[in-house]
Amino acid sequence: MAVRPILTAEHPLLHKKAIKVTQFGDSLQRLVRDMFDTLHAAQGLGLAAPQIGVPQRVFIVEMPPEVDEEGHEVAPAERYILVNPEIVKTRGEEEMEEGCLSVPGYRGLVKRATYVVIKGQDLRGKPVRYRAEGLLAQAFQHENDHLDGILYLDRLEGADKLWSIEATEQIRVTT
Ligand code: NI
Numbered sequence: 001m002a003v004r005p006i007l008t009a010e011h012p013l014l015h016k017k018a019i020k021v022t023q024f025g026d027s028l029q030r031l032v033r034d035m036f037d038t039l040h041a042a043q044g045l046g047l048a049a050p051q052i053g054v055p056q057r058v059f060i061v062e063m064p065p066e067v068d069e070e071g072h073e074v075a076p077a078e079r080y081i082l083v084n085p086e087i088v089k090t091r092g093e094e095e096m097e098e099g100c101l102s103v104p105g106y107r108g109l110v111k112r113a114t115y116v117v118i119k120g121q122d123l124r125g126k127p128v129r130y131r132a133e134g135l136l137a138q139a140f141q142h143e144n145d146h147l148d149g150i151l152y153l154d155r156l157e158g159a160d161k162l163w164s165i166e167a168t169e170q171i172r173v174t175t
Contacts, residue, residue: 002034003041004052006101009151014102018048018055018147021083024125028058032081032123035060044101046139048146051102057084059143063136080130085120085144096138098152099165108162110155112138 007014021028031054039047039062046061059082066075092114099107116137119129132140142152156162 001037003037004034006038006042006051007053009103009153013050013053013055014151015149016055017149018050018057021056021058024123029123031058032060042101046143047101048143050146057147059085059146061139061143081123082118082120083122085118087116087118087141087144089117091115098138098142100152103151103153105164106162107165108152108156110152112141116140
């Protein structure tokens with residue numbers, strides 16, 4: 001288990017384009033394992049490699065399990081690992097509320113596509129392709145932005161679209 005420190009918005013690495021992954025070996029596996037450990041410790045929804053100081057084109061998203069009204073798990077958590085991702089199709093647009101582990105204490109309203117198709121590679125370099133809508137589509141766009149050095153703060157259309165929150169409200173909603 002290796003939880004790594006998460007860089008915050010003022011760090012220059014979060015404003016740079018990350019580099020394409022070309023080595024699909026042990027070090028990539030270790031990186032992704034550390035990313036999941038870090039994501040779990042921070043109780044976030046997604047994390048991009050640059051957020052832990054590794055400027056490579058990798059991100060993860062973990063959708064929480066679905067529970068019914070009695071609290072029983074009806075669908076397990078879903079894990080996504082995207083290496084060298086590319087959003088190849090988008091549809092719709094909606095203003096969505098989001099947060100970021102690199103922008104602690106804040107949330108904002110950002111316009112995102114409501115549906116995306118994303119393609120990329122898995123840990124072994126095999127091609128993968130996912131269709132997503134709603135929260136998952138939003139997470140894919142947010143994490144993909146990190147790989148291009150873009151924070152949701154860069155997409156805010158006005159100062160009134162950003163507000164501060166209590167630390168306890170951040171749980172499970174930040175990426
Ligand atoms: Ni983020």
